[in-house]
Amino acid sequence: MIVGIGTRRGVTSQEVIDAVNRALCEVNAKPDSVRLLASARMKENEAGLLEAAQVLGIGIEFVPHEVLNKFDAPSASQANRFGLNGVAEPAALALSENKELIMRKRVYGRITIAIAQ
Numbered sequence: 001m002i003v004g005i006g007t008r009r010g011v012t013s014q015e016v017i018d019a020v021n022r023a024l025c026e027v028n029a030k031p032d033s034v035r036l037l038a039s040a041r042m043k044e045n046e047a048g049l050l051e052a053a054q055v056l057g058i059g060i061e062f063v064p065h066e067v068l069n070k071f072d073a074p075s076a077s078q079a080n081r082f083g084l085n086g087v088a089e090p091a092a093l094a095l096s097e098n099k100e101l102i103m104r105k106r107v108y109g110r111i112t113i114a115i116a117q
Contacts (some may be wrong), residue, residue: 004092016052019111090117
């Protein structure tokens with residue numbers, strides 16, 4: 001599974017960890033079933049996101065914007081103000097094997113999570 005993550009600026013690692021854990025619980029999955037976390041390249045310096053990946057022990061990949069825009073986000077996204085179709089859903093889809101969402105994006109406070117396989 002790939003967990004796609006969109007965040008507001010300045011999120012804490014605990015916010016990210018809590019959101020990932022809640023999303024995994026909703027699809028009856030455990031953290032060890034996650035192959036990668038994925039987000040937009042513009043988030044590569046987001047400290048809370050980087051720390052959360054380290055604490056969770058899951059690698060994180062930042063997807064270039066041109067790759068994100070190759071995927072239609074099935075849910076409306078505020079990322080369009082940055083010229084993106086979305087973040088969580090396209091990032092999860094871009095790095096997944098089957099290109100299939102098993103959880104469309106859900107918002108957990110300042111974090112958005114989508115899960116693909």
